[in-house]
Amino acid sequence: MAISSLTHGAVDAFRNIGDFASDLVEPTIRLGVTGLARSGKTVFITALVHNLMAGARMPFFDPVAHGRVLRAYLEPQPDDQVPRFDYERHMADLTANPPRWPDSTRRISQMRLAIEYETQKFWKRQLGYNRLNIDIVDYPGEWLLDLPLLRLDYAEWSRTALEQSGAPSRRAAAKDWHAALAEVDPAAPADEMLAEKLADLFKAYLRDTRADAHALSTLPPGRFLMPGDLEGSPALTFAPLDAKGEEGFPRGSLFAMMERRYEAYKTHVVRPFFRDHFARLDRQIVLIDVLAALNGGKPAVADLERAMTEILDCFRTGSNSLWSSLFSPRIDRIVFAATKADHLHHKSHDRLEAILALLAEDAMGRAQFAGAEVKALALAAIRATREGIAKRSGEQLPCIVGYPLPGETIGGRSFDGSEAFAIFPGDLPANSETALKHPHAQPDDVRFVRFRPPDPVKLPFGGFAPFPNIRLDRALQALIGDRLT
Amino acid sequence: MTKPRKPTSFRLEEVEVVETPLPPPAIATDAAQLPATVRALPALERGWRWGSLLLGAIGGLVGLASAMWLHDLVLEMMARQDWIGWTTIGLLGLAILALLMIILREAAGLARLGRLGRLRHEADAAAIEGDKTLALDVVSRLKRLYHGRKDLAWGLARLKEHEGDIMDAAELLRLSERTLVAPLDPLARGIVAASAKRVSVVTAVSPGALIDMLFVAGENLRMLRRLATLYGARPGTLSLLKLARMVVTHIVLTGGIALGDDVIQQLVGHGLTAKLSARLGEGLFNGALTTRIGLAAIDVCRPLPYIEVQRPRFRELVAEVAGLR
Numbered sequence: 001m002a003i004s005s006l007t008h009g010a011v012d013a014f015r016n017i018g019d020f021a022s023d024l025v026e027p028t029i030r031l032g033v034t035g036l037a038r039s040g041k042t043v044f045i046t047a048l049v050h051n052l053m054a055g056a057r058m059p060f061f062d063p064v065a066h067g068r069v070l071r072a073y074l075e076p077q078p079d080d081q082v083p084r085f086d087y088e089r090h091m092a093d094l095t096a097n098p099p100r101w102p103d104s105t106r107r108i109s110q111m112r113l114a115i116e117y118e119t120q121k122f123w124k125r126q127l128g129y130n131r132l133n134i135d136i137v138d139y140p141g142e143w144l145l146d147l148p149l150l151r152l153d154y155a156e157w158s159r160t161a162l163e164q165s166g167a168p169s170r171r172a173a174a175k176d177w178h179a180a181l182a183e184v185d186p187a188a189p190a191d192e193m194l195a196e197k198l199a200d201l202f203k204a205y206l207r208d209t210r211a212d213a214h215a216l217s218t219l220p221p222g223r224f225l226m227p228g229d230l231e232g233s234p235a236l237t238f239a240p241l242d243a244k245g246e247e248g249f250p251r252g253s254l255f256a257m258m259e260r261r262y263e264a265y266k267t268h269v270v271r272p273f274f275r276d277h278f279a280r281l282d283r284q285i286v287l288i289d290v291l292a293a294l295n296g297g298k299p300a301v302a303d304l305e306r307a308m309t310e311i312l313d314c315f316r317t318g319s320n321s322l323w324s325s326l327f328s329p330r331i332d333r334i335v336f337a338a339t340k341a342d343h344l345h346h347k348s349h350d351r352l353e354a355i356l357a358l359l360a361e362d363a364m365g366r367a368q369f370a371g372a373e374v375k376a377l378a379l380a381a382i383r384a385t386r387e388g389i390a391k392r393s394g395e396q397l398p399c400i401v402g403y404p405l406p407g408e409t410i411g412g413r414s415f416d417g418s419e420a421f422a423i424f425p426g427d428l429p430a431n432s433e434t435a436l437k438h439p440h441a442q443p444d445d446v447r448f449v450r451f452r453p454p455d456p457v458k459l460p461f462g463g464f465a466p467f468p469n470i471r472l473d474r475a476l477q478a479l480i481g482d483r484l485t
Numbered sequence: 486m487t488k489p490r491k492p493t494s495f496r497l498e499e500v501e502v503v504e505t506p507l508p509p510p511a512i513a514t515d516a517a518q519l520p521a522t523v524r525a526l527p528a529l530e531r532g533w534r535w536g537s538l539l540l541g542a543i544g545g546l547v548g549l550a551s552a553m554w555l556h557d558l559v560l561e562m563m564a565r566q567d568w569i570g571w572t573t574i575g576l577l578g579l580a581i582l583a584l585l586m587i588i589l590r591e592a593a594g595l596a597r598l599g600r601l602g603r604l605r606h607e608a609d610a611a612a613i614e615g616d617k618t619l620a621l622d623v624v625s626r627l628k629r630l631y632h633g634r635k636d637l638a639w640g641l642a643r644l645k646e647h648e649g650d651i652m653d654a655a656e657l658l659r660l661s662e663r664t665l666v667a668p669l670d671p672l673a674r675g676i677v678a679a680s681a682k683r684v685s686v687v688t689a690v691s692p693g694a695l696i697d698m699l700f701v702a703g704e705n706l707r708m709l710r711r712l713a714t715l716y717g718a719r720p721g722t723l724s725l726l727k728l729a730r731m732v733v734t735h736i737v738l739t740g741g742i743a744l745g746d747d748v749i750q751q752l753v754g755h756g757l758t759a760k761l762s763a764r765l766g767e768g769l770f771n772g773a774l775t776t777r778i779g780l781a782a783i784d785v786c787r788p789l790p791y792i793e794v795q796r797p798r799f800r801e802l803v804a805e806v807a808g809l810r
Contacts, residue, residue, distance in 0.1 A: 059647060059660050346651040386649070390495050397490065401497070411493045419496070426492035447492040470651050 012279060016329060019280065028078075028133040029480055030280055032315075032331070035287030036307060037141035037226075040339040040381060042102050044287060045136055046090040047381035047467055048476065049074070049113055056466030058473035063484035065473075068118045070130075075112040078135065079276075085111035085138050094382070095456040095464050107228045108139040108277070117484050132483055137277045142222035146270045147278070148310035149220055154259040155247070157220075158240035164219060165205065169299045173208035177201040177239075186241040186255035195237055195257065202239035223269060235265045278315065283479045284331045286312065286363075287379075290338045290356055291448040294428075294435065301436055305359055312363035318370030333373045335478050336360045341378035341470050342385045343448045344425060345398035349378040354432040375478040380470040384451040390422045397424040402451040410447045423449050587721075594721035598728060601718050604630070604788045611654050612790055620654035624661045627788055630717045631665055640664040655792070662789045669715055673787075674797050676715065677779030678805040680708035681772040685806070689768030701771055705729075708775065709782050716786040728785065735781045776802050 022028070035041045051058065052072035058064045077084055086109065090102040113134045119125055149157060165174040180201050184194065203224045210225060223230055230236055238261035241254065249255035286308070293304040318330045338356040341349055357364065357376050368374050385402035399422040404410075406417035415421065426446035429435040457465040555577060563570030604626055611619040628644065631637045643664045652660065684704050688697050709728055713720045720728055780799060 057646065059650075059663075060656060065663070349651070392495070397493070399495070404494075411491065413494055415494075422495040422497060424490070424493050424495075427490055445492075449494075468649075474656075 012275065026133060027129060028135060029282045029483060030135045031479065032278060032281035032284040033136060034144065034284055035141055036144060037104065039141060039287040039289040041141060041287060042090060042105050042138055044381040045085065045138055046087060047469060047472060049087055050091065051466045051472060052113065052115065054463065054466045061473035061476045062481050063117055070116040070118065072113060072115045075114045075133065077110040077112045079110055082108060082110040085109040087111065094453050099453040099456055101453060105138055105140045106226060108137065110137050115484065120485055134480065140226040142226040143273060144311055145220040145222040145307065147274055147314040149266060149270055150274065154262040155243055158243060161240040162242060170209050174205045177205045181242055184241065186243055187249050187253050189252055190254050190257040198239040199237045221265060230269065235261060235268055238262050280329065281331050282329060283333045284315065285335045285337060285475060285479060287337050287339045288356060289340060290352060290359065291340055291343050294446055295448050308360060309362050317367040317372040319372060331372060333479060334367050335475050336364060336376040337379040337475055339379055342380035342383040345387055345400055347398055348428050351428040351430060352378045355435050358432045358436055377471050377474055379472065379475055381472055382453055383468040383470050384454050388422060399424050404449045405452055408449045410449050417452060591721040591723045594719060594724035595727065598718045598720060598724045601786065601788055608658060608789045612658050612792065615654045617654045620657045624657055627661060627665060637665060640668055658789060659792045662792045662794060666787060666789045667794050670794055673712055673715055673783050674802060674805060676708060676711050677776060677802060680704050680779060681775040681806045684775045685768040685772030688771040689764050705775055705778055708779055712782045713786050716788060718786060731785050732778060732781045735785050772806055773803065776806060
């Protein structure tokens, strides 16, 4: 594997053997929830935990449907240096009056969910295996963008970053930075002040592209947008330089300093993040907000496609042999989910799934080829809308009904969030190829509106009823159903 | 392709919003049923149906004769004593009423059996093609079929809970099978096993071959009736006969598979037992035959195909008959 160096490989192998041994004592699944920023990772995790803990009916999650799950509860997470996933606060947000979505995640957090179940397997019964731990990590989606950096050196990265900033949709935001960059000679002696200025301008440019309402802005490095605990650290003070085709800059030059910092960023920030949280996954769900990308039009779709392909390249997927499960476990089940499926009438879910399949074609094909089990579905971890048909002057439109968030607009009407509306988001193209290649062939073909969470239902004996969802149980079945037999 | 529709929004007061209703039942016409009729072969020229004419005419004569006879009977009774005459008329009325009711019941039974067959046929189609509309229709008819049955109230309530959920055709059928049909399956197997046991024992101990035959036939019909009632057909006499015909057809059609499956073992086993005792071997053979008929009947009567549940296998049922499980 290209990412981990030899020493790391040895250390990882030992750690994996340790994990393997502890799995024998206490079976554990490391579930990777992968998704870019705003794809709904936090909501997915919260809904998953709530559904399992509240004993929701999940007709297509077999262990629950067959009544074999006794109970599920939160355990202290295994890694002491990582903060706990703040399940209670996210639930408080979702059950507030009026309910609101949890804030975007700013730092990494972890959680262990224990599921007690009755096993059907003879040997598991004899050995007393009746509990499965699920470790889940939540992190800012921006950080995920860093994973592809592990394969790029500084010169390559500079080149791609400059190329991307030249795109028409980004040129305006990058104007100041480009101007400053034009005056810089990368071979000049290193100057801390200049480096800082360039880094600041670069960060401002990244922030601007991200602030654009529809852009998904898949520009690394992720910590520049969401620094976490590293705010102001020198590892974050670098920016791409225009090498203008030259190579071999002298020691002590600006280019060399930037290069060193970039490498430091990779070594001290990106690689530990990857090794601690992604290199050891057993199962993975990839949340992709296809609808937001379709909203954003062609550049956003292209962005999303490229980012997902690059990120998914970093994971080891495939079926496990005894050898690989000892030394370098692979992800043997992977679910691709088009999130926020509740923004659409269910009749369009097939088309959404087709678009998702096309979008993640490469990654899916690779995983399948390596022997992993792959499933793609349209999902809504929390379903914020109900469905209906609006009848108007003989026309019937399949609609969704809900409370649109303030600031959302559709067909010239903007919402203030206080009223329920029936929304018809437009027809998804029947041909998924067209959907990806020419979204918005005509302006405003489709427009997906975000909704506020559904009203929480209080249970008489305390707590809240599980939120309605779309296909959460199918996703769970595909992810962990086989381990709960 | 139609012109793409623009995204819009409506205030809830502006338009009439109906929660997604179930589509109107799409009942398959006979023309839509498989197998497709082949039009190439010319139908045989029949001309006048003399046979039917003969039967019809004789039937009419017999009817007329009996009407005359009854008329005369009533008049004769009237002539003898008034009250005897009226009693005769009353009895005659009762007889006619009973006859009508029997005909009605048989017709209803036949209709129910036909409905069950169509339901199964369409459920198969919906499962294979993933047709959501058809699946919804099948499930709503299944619910109507089982509506008001106390033993399925729990399943119906469970199914109702999931009404607003978003499911595709296969998932909907799977859920319906799990909640409505799967609970009936063990009972059906119990019925088959019980009948097979009785047939085996009676054949093994009965003194004469004729008694055997009568008992085996009766017991099999009884089993068919119980199975059909369990799955919702409640057959009368005629429909029971029709069901029996369907079961036999099914056995003939799937006979090839069954032969490969377990008949060979069964024959070998039977041969061994027959060496020990002829009566015992015969008993076992009749029991196995009944089991096979029962399995075919389950196949014919079950309103949904096997999706999640395993189809009961002959071998398992034999074990159940033998009391091994």
